Amino acid sequence: MPVLALVPAVLVVTVEQLVQWKYGAAGVLGLLLLTIGVRSNRPGISSAGAVLLALLVTRPAL
Numbered sequence: 001m002p003v004l005a006l007v008p009a010v011l012v013v014t015v016e017q018l019v020q021w022k023y024g025a026a027g028v029l030g031l032l033l034l035t036i037g038v039r040s041n042r043p044g045i046s047s048a049g050a051v052l053l054a055l056l057v058t059r060p061a062l
Helices: 002-039 043-058
Strands: none
Touching: 002 043
């Protein structure tokens, strides 16, 4: 049973670190907004997080 709780926690931390490494603090903010919006059933907050992540992903490379 503890392994079933540990795997999602490790996955979340890994994804969070990858987003922060690739997209910086704005990526973490977008991921946080998306997660909070989905968990609290607030479509406006989750949409703002999704738009922020989409803008970060599609920005032109420098």
